[in-house]
Amino acid sequence: MSLTATPRPFADDKSEVISLADIVDTLWMNRLILALFLVAGVALGGLYALLARPVYEMESLVQVESTNGGAIGASLQEMRSLFESNSEATTEIELIQSRMVLGRTVRDLGLTIEAKVRRFPVIGGFFARMHDDDKPAGGFGPFGWGGERIEVSRFDVPEDYQGERYVIKAEAGGRFLLKGPGLGNHLVRGRLGEGILLKTAKGPIELFVRDIVARPGVEFRLRSVSEAAAVDAIREQLKVQEKVKLSNILRLSLRDENPVLGTELVNQIARNYVRQNVERKSAEAEQTLKFLSQQLPSIKRQLDDSESRYNSYRASAGAVDVNKEGEILLAESVNVERQLVELQSQRKDLLSKFGPEHPRVSALDAQISVLENRRGRVGGRVDNLPKTQQEILRLTRDLKVNTEMYNSILNDTQQLRVAQAGTVGNVRVIDYAVRPSEPSSPVMKKMLSLGLLAGILLGIAFVLVRNWLQKGVKDAAEIESRLGLTVLATIPESREQQRLLRDSLPGDGRLLALRNEQDLAIEGVRSLRTALHFSSLDRQNNCTVLTGPSPSIGKTFLSVNLAALLATNGQRVLVIDADMRRGHMHDYFDGQRESGLSEVIAQNLPWQQAVRSTPVEGLDFLSTGVLPPNPSELLLHKRFSQLLQEVSAAYDHVLIDTPPVIAVTDAVIVGRQCGVTLMVARYGASLLAELDLSKKRLEQAGVVIGGIVLNRVERVGGYRYHYDYYRAPA
Numbered sequence: 034m035s036l037t038a039t040p041r042p043f044a045d046d047k048s049e050v051i052s053l054a055d056i057v058d059t060l061w062m063n064r065l066i067l068a069l070f071l072v073a074g075v076a077l078g079g080l081y082a083l084l085a086r087p088v089y090e091m092e093s094l095v096q097v098e099s100t101n102g103g104a105i106g107a108s109l110q111e112m113r114s115l116f117e118s119n120s121e122a123t124t125e126i127e128l129i130q131s132r133m134v135l136g137r138t139v140r141d142l143g144l145t146i147e148a149k150v151r152r153f154p155v156i157g158g159f160f161a162r163m164h165d166d167d168k169p170a171g172g173f174g175p176f177g178w179g180g181e182r183i184e185v186s187r188f189d190v191p192e193d194y195q196g197e198r199y200v201i202k203a204e205a206g207g208r209f210l211l212k213g214p215g216l217g218n219h220l221v222r223g224r225l226g227e228g229i230l231l232k233t234a235k236g237p238i239e240l241f242v243r244d245i246v247a248r249p250g251v252e253f254r255l256r257s258v259s260e261a262a263a264v265d266a267i268r269e270q271l272k273v274q275e276k277v278k279l280s281n282i283l284r285l286s287l288r289d290e291n292p293v294l295g296t297e298l299v300n301q302i303a304r305n306y307v308r309q310n311v312e313r314k315s316a317e318a319e320q321t322l323k324f325l326s327q328q329l330p331s332i333k334r335q336l337d338d339s340e341s342r343y344n345s346y347r348a349s350a351g352a353v354d355v356n357k358e359g360e361i362l363l364a365e366s367v368n369v370e371r372q373l374v375e376l377q378s379q380r381k382d383l384l385s386k387f388g389p390e391h392p393r394v395s396a397l398d399a400q401i402s403v404l405e406n407r408r409g410r411v412g413g414r415v416d417n418l419p420k421t422q423q424e425i426l427r428l429t430r431d432l433k434v435n436t437e438m439y440n441s442i443l444n445d446t447q448q449l450r451v452a453q454a455g456t457v458g459n460v461r462v463i464d465y466a467v468r469p470s471e472p473s474s475p476v477m478k479k480m481l482s483l484g485l486l487a488g489i490l491l492g493i494a495f496v497l498v499r500n501w502l503q504k505g506v507k508d509a510a511e512i513e514s515r516l517g518l519t520v521l522a523t524i525p526e527s528r529e530q531q532r533l534l535r536d537s538l539p540g541d542g543r544l545l546a547l548r549n550e551q552d553l554a555i556e557g558v559r560s561l562r563t564a565l566h567f568s569s570l571d572r573q574n575n576c577t578v579l580t581g582p583s584p585s586i587g588k589t590f591l592s593v594n595l596a597a598l599l600a601t602n603g604q605r606v607l608v609i610d611a612d613m614r615r616g617h618m619h620d621y622f623d624g625q626r627e628s629g630l631s632e633v634i635a636q637n638l639p640w641q642q643a644v645r646s647t648p649v650e651g652l653d654f655l656s657t658g659v660l661p662p663n664p665s666e667l668l669l670h671k672r673f674s675q676l677l678q679e680v681s682a683a684y685d686h687v688l689i690d691t692p693p694v695i696a697v698t699d700a701v702i703v704g705r706q707c708g709v710t711l712m713v714a715r716y717g718a719s720l721l722a723e724l725d726l727s728k729k730r731l732e733q734a735g736v737v738i739g740g741i742v743l744n745r746v747e748r749v750g751g752y753r754y755h756y757d758y759y760r761a762p763a
Contacts, residue, residue, distance in 0.1 A: 059500050060493060062747050067492040074488020075481055082480040084159050087472030089292040091299045094463040095306065097125050097281040122275040125283060125460070129273050129306050132264055137305045139263045142298060146188045147256040148201075150177035150247065175202070175252040183253045184243040187228070190257045191215070191236030199255040203247040211240065213255075270295075271302070282463065292468050299466045310458035332438050369408045374438050376401050505718040509743055512714065515721055516728055521711065521740040522561040526747050527554035530590060534620065543621045545590075546597040547648060555594065561742060562598050565686075572708030576677055576687040577739075579711050580700035582723035583693050584615070586715035587744040592690040593621045600652035604685035607644065609655045611703055612692045613664035616657040622647050629658030633676060634667045640676055653684075664692075668702045677706050694727040704736035711739050716746040 060067060128134065139145060152158050153176040164170045164179025172178035183201065190197070199213030211221040215233035223229045225245060231238040247253075258266075267287075276284040285303060289295030380397045387394055506512055509520035529552050530545040546555050565577065579588045579595075589610070596608040610618035611630060619626050623645060632638040633655075644653045661667055680687050689707065691700040704710040710731060714724055724741070731738055 056497070059747075060496055063496040063500075066496055067489070070492030070495065071485060071488040074484040074486075074491065076484070078480040078482075078484020078487070079477065081484075082475045082477045084155055085475050086158050086290050087162070088288050088290055088474050089295055089469045090473035091287050091289070091292070091295045091466040091469065092464075093285045093299050093303045093466040094276065095129075095283045095285060095303055096461055096463050097122065097283065098459045098461070122279075122281060122283065126273045126275070128309075129283070129285065129302065130268055130271065132261075134302060134305050134309060135264045135267050135271075136260055137309075138267070138298065138301045139260050141301055141305070142294075143186075144263045144267070144298075145258055145260055146185050147254075147258065148183050148185045148188075149254050150181040150183070151175055151252040151254055152177060169246060169248050169251070171248070175250060177247060177251045181247040181251055181253075183245050183247070185241070185255065186243045187239060187241040188255060188257045189237075189239040191233065191238070192259075193235045194233075194238070195257055195259050196262065197256065201242070201245075201253040201255055203245050203249055203251045203253070205249045207245075209242060209245060267298070267302075271299075285466075287466075288473065296466045296468045303462045303465065307458060307460055307462060310460045314458050332442055335438075369404055371437055373401065373404045373408065375441075376404065500717075503717045505716065505720055506714055506724070506743070507717055512721070512724070512741055512743070516724055516741070518712070518728065518738060519740040520743055521564045522557050522742050523716075523746045524557035524561070524587070524591065524742060524744045525553040526716075526745045527552055527590075530554065544593060544597050544647075544649065546594045546601075554590075555598070557746075558591065558594050558598055561591070561595060564740070565595075565599075572737075574677070574681045574687075574708045575685065576681055576689060576707035577709055577711065578689045578691055578700065578704045578707045578736075579713055579742075580691045580694055580704070580727075581713040581715075582695050582719055582727040583715075584696070586713050586719060588713045589616070589618050589621070589690050591713060591742060591744060592688050593618060596652055596686070596688050597647075597649045599686050599688075600649050603651065605651050605653075605683070606686045606688065607653045607655065607680050607684045608688045609680075609690070610657045611668070611689050611699065613657045613660055613667065614692050614697065614699075616660075616690065616692075618654070618690060619656045622654050622656075626656050627659055629656035630676075631658030631661045631664075631667060633658070634670050634672045635661065637672065640680065665698055665702065668699055674706055694730055695723060701730060701734040701736060704731055705734055708737070709739035710736050712741045713744050714741055715744055718745075 150161075152161060153174075157176055157178065160170070161177065161179040166180055169177070169181050170179040190199075194214050197214040199211060202210040202212075204210060207225040209223050209225070211223060211229070212219075215235060215238060216231070221229065221231060223240065223242065225242055227241075229238075229240040231240075245253075270287050270289055272286045272288075274284055276282045285299055287295055287299040287302075289298070376397055380394060380401070383391065383394050383397065509523060512518065512520055527545060529549050533543045533545060533548060545552055546558070549555070579592050581588055589612075592608055596606045600606045608618070609630060610616040612618075613631055616626075619629075625645075628638065628643050630643070633640050633643050640655065643658070644655050646652075647654050667673065677687070687707075689703055691703050694700045694712075700710070712724065712727060712731075728738060
């Protein structure tokens with residue numbers, strides 16, 4: 034029986050179908066990597082929570098009322114229209130974030146001055162937060178380690194230097210040094226409580242430091258920003274929204290690293306918003322009061338004139354009684370005239386604020402037109418009365434109208450004066466912000482959870498992407514169809530063998546076939562042994578070469594364990610390490626490289642003296658010997674051919690481990706003199722192109738290729754069945 038496979042035509046490429054079971058298997062095989070990512074994610078999340086600057090969130094609630102809530106009294110009910118506000122929540126939100134409110138807040142709190150202590154990068158803030166003493170912490174360098182503070186009452190710089198960084202360095206005895214733009218390389222000395230006035234090319238710099246608490250040498254970073262820049266900075270931190278839709282309750286929330294300053298800031302914004310609302314209402318009342326005060330003298334003159342005309346006519350015409358019809362017409366006429374006068378007064382007031390095309394002015398014009406038509410109809414009915422009654426009716430009407438208007442305006446003026454003094458606006462603060470005890474971010478539990486989740490996701494992504502990027506062969510059927518070579522066996526990955534090489538001493542039984550003969554990898558090697566058993570009939574000799582396209586594919590592992598299994602059948606087996614470049618087969622046995630193959634060829638050392646026995650009965654081993662500078666030349670020497678002939682006759686099986694085919698020609702040289710050559714491919718690592726190139730090089734040299742061994746197969750995909758079968762009880 035021959036191991037040589039009949040060449041097969043290349044099959045068409047087929048897309049690999051990935052099932053959920055394949056993904057689960059891949060993740061399970063890489064569970065250590067997943068665990069490392071998980072631990073790293075949790076550790077980074079916890080580290081971030083410890084080192085990141087905490088951010089606190091302060092919140093205040095403001096209510097916008099539909100009418101003025103001031104205690105004017107029921108008698109001022111008619112004047113409430115002057116204080117009504119129909120602003121929508123969106124309008125009030127924009128008003129809170131306006132430069133009018135925020136600019137006043139910046140001026141009130143002096144936020145155009147920024148002064149912060151210099152911290153050590155990354156960890157400085159953490160140590161400062163851990164320091165709970167009022168006294169400054171000790172430390173080194175210009176960094177503050179906790180407890181430092183500075184109070185700057187005034188810091189004015191030229192416009193060109195606004196936003197630039199200045200440095201204040203604390204000194205002993207209440208002194209400090211100042212350096213920064215405009216000062217050149219000079220250090221300006223100052224004292225606490227004393228102002229500094231410096232002249233620069235861009236303009237004067239004025240500084241007043243009230244207090245510094247820090248050890249000498251600590252530096253503070255100082256900046257003066259424009260009011261507009263300070264307002265923009267607050268807008269980035271401030272968030273205003275309606276707490277519940279259509280509730281007219283606004284939520285002012287602000288995030289800041291300093292909980293004390295942040296609480297004071299959000300409360301000052303709320304106070305300034307209420308203050309501007311009161312001032313706006315007071316200004317409206319003042320404007321209306323001014324208008325009424327201007328109208329009062331004119332109405333007084335009209336009243337005096339109408340009273341004088343009425344008295345004069347009564348004196349000349351005598352007492353004139355008004356009949357019942359005349360009284361009705363008089364009352365209706367007085368009512369119409371009074372309404373006309375009121376509407377016209379309101380129209381003049383509106384024209385002082387809006388144009389004649391404004392909707393409110395147009396609405397008043399329509400009402401005035403209706404009343405004028407009504408007045409005309411009443412006048413027509415008056416013309417039907419006797420002349421004396423007509424005149425006395427008109428005079429009485431004018432007198433009553435002017436009297437009512439005068440008294441009404443006089444009363445309104447008094448009420449407006451009272452209302453102006455008691456104006457409270459239509460907004461109020463429901464809840465002032467209180468200093469939070471815990472930061473809103475980062476939260477340790479949240480960051481640990483996010484780190485755990487991120488670690489899992491990144492670990493899964495890393496494993497799957499790495500597996501996808503591994504373009505090496507994973508399917509025996511693909512190898513056979515693309516290369517026309519038979520896959521003799523698939524050898525599972527053995528972590529036990531890796532542990533033995535790592536933890537066991539040389540000569541202490543590193544052979545997996547001896548230490549754990551039930552290992553899945555050994556089961557795979559047994560199938561390879563069976564294939565070799567049926568191939569020995571028509572071979573030119575009993576020498577078998579194991580090679581591959583590249584290093585680190587497991588040739589040596591297969592060679593020594595296959596040799597051990599062959600020896601357990603009562604056969605004499607010799608395993609030769611012919612990789613005289615990087616061979617390490619001696620690590621599996623006695624750990625000695627010297628007195629091996631290179632000495633047998635170069636120094637004519639008898640091979641019987643170089644061959645060493647192993648713990649496996651019937652198994653002998655020939656090491657590489659001292660690594661020579663010319664391995665290929667040694668293998669071409671006639672003494673190597675003579676060696677193969679002699680050991681082939683002395684042993685039942687001779688296994689030879691050679692270097693990779695693509696790297697050097699050693700495998701080709703050895704393969705020409707042996708009965709069969711087996712190519713070893715590593716699962717997921719060896720490329721089809723590499724295997725194809727190796728095959729071509731061997732065939733061109735006349736080497737008989739017996740097939741391919743797919744080594745280090747992981748428990749994924751189609752090889753799940755093999756694992757399950759190996760694990761089944763006998």
